Amino acid sequence: MPPSRALRRVVPCALIAAALWPAGAPLSAQEASDAAEPSPIEIGQRFTIASETLGEDRPIWIGLPDGYADSDEPFPVIYLLDGRSHFHHTTGSVGFLSENDRMPQAIVVGVGNISGEQRTRDMTPTPVDGEEVATNPNMAVAGGAGEFLRFLTDELRPWVDARYRTRSFDILIGHSFGGLFITEVLNRDPSTFDAYISISPSLWWNEEAWVAGLDDLFDRHPDAAGSLYMTMGNEGGDMLSGAWTFAGTLEKHAPDDFRWKWTHMPSESHGTVPHRSTYDGLEWTFDGWDPMPLVMAVIRDEKPVEPMLDGLEEHYATLSERFGWEISPSRELLANVGGYLNGEGRRDEAMLAYERNLAWHPEAPESHGELADILAANCRWDAARRHYGHARDIAEAAGNASLVEFTVERLEALEQLYRTAGACEPR
Incomplete structure (x- = not known):
């Protein structure tokens, strides 16, 4: 480091x-000559995992911390939904924050999608009615979040733990439908991950009936611990009202051991809010990490x-x-x-x-x-x-x-x- x-x-x-x-000997003349040649800068590797749960192959991106190969230290793991879209900026934020003592180094696991239809299937908690399907055919497969969660916990996480040196501290990051999916994970069992970053979650889902149904979440999970960082960009409308509804649930019912923060970012669009939210969310998750004061x-x-x-x-x-x-x-x-x-x-x-x-x-x-x-x-x-x-x-x-x-x-x-x-x- x-x-x-x-x-x-x-x-x-x-x-x-x-x-x-x-850390090592000076470069030899040959090594110095070789170093002058261009070489790729690698930020990660891409794998394909065959999922029995989902019945399909899924692309996975892995970003390892600097110095991973030269140590025997285990690392926390960040599971990142919509991996293709967010892998690059997330690995950059993790590297920058850890280098500046704002968080530990971490392994980033980007979970890729195959299609928009499959993304809708995986990240939505409930089916929708026929009228919704008529306007958006992808909605016909909605409601598969439970199976997707089983893929993450029963297939992907064991694969990562077996292949890499990991700590028992996992973070889940999701944007839009991915943020909605995080509320389904919390609804089932908040202890599934240790920390969550839910970015502009689609809490308009099912005309906000879904978010209204989360009102008893902490009655069912009174011992919930961990943390949730939730944001919303400038989307407005039922996106914003759904987020405010869930923030109200957190304010009224979250137990003391469950840390949470809700941040409205009106200067960010739905497309730009993930970068700032990921950076701020990781820094908040590890608030107090910095020894420099x-x-x-x-x-x-x-x-x-x-x-x-x-x-x-x-x-x-x-x-x-x-x-x-x-x-x-x-x-x-x-x-x-x-x-x-x-x-x-x-x-x-x-x-x-x-x-x-x-x-x-x-x-x-x-x-x-x-x-x-x-x-x-x-x-x-x-x-x-x-x-x-x-x-x-x-x-x-x-x-x-x-x-x-x-x-x-x-x-x-x-x-x-x-x-x-x-x-x-x-x-």
Whole structure:
């Protein structure tokens, strides 16, 4: 994971570079030549899944987080309806928000449609009368949301979980009929997904009889938890009135453990509202994720580092309890803080940052190496030698030859310094 952009704006680039140990060896001449050739930029892969439930093949798009192949970390999963239309902007929003510490990295699963008729079948909760069918033939197949939900939960989700490293935290995003489908999922069982983003939902469905029938949703599901972010663009009419009706149900009946927010976006059309809603909805779903207000108190306001480190522990303990998995700061975050403090001459505080980082990331060779650097600079030879050795051993076990070489060079430099320094003066 790269250094936080928010931290980059405050910490000079040279200090960030000094704080981070190398991820690999310099490019060889041949590699540099190859790098000059054009290469594709990939944002995902497309698959086709044969669904027994639906009796048809369905296109699926998968977007993996940056660095997925280089880690063993599991990730939350975002299930995105109308995948062909929304995959590109959603993967961009997820990448941007996670890089800026507003949400975790996540896997995006775009669920594609075959035709407009099939989309109507899959995403609508009930059949409609003959008059509606006469004006729109696609409506003849309406009411198949239950089978489509079974495809998502019994076929697609197990396929994703078996193929990728996933956490037990899933988000469902749907627009228009997809937003209507989300209300059907909530109606059946709000715990099916952990969070929902319903964008301009078609709550006019069946002359708003559907949304009126949701009034007892929380009477039937009094222990509902999770979250719902709902928006509406400038559609007006029964689209808007249906959304207001459901917002009223949420206001009156949603239990305390069910977080929800309803946002009217009159400057957005039905076509443009998905992008802004997805971005805002993900940011709201992970509201409070960002650790930078705590970090900025140390860097911008020059407050002591130890209360910030304790605050980070509390911050991530709260997030872990809220989202249901163990969450800790990225290794790079405190490496950057330590590098900044060291460069500012606050070496004792830098030592605290590196020590806490090692406690959070004991299996990272860089955590040992960064701590060893500042130990050596403070003439603590034995401790520095020990942590350089740990860094070398971990890198060797991982097969990271370039980091092994870098660490050995560090050890040799330390030994040379130890032999020639005489009376050591901490630097």
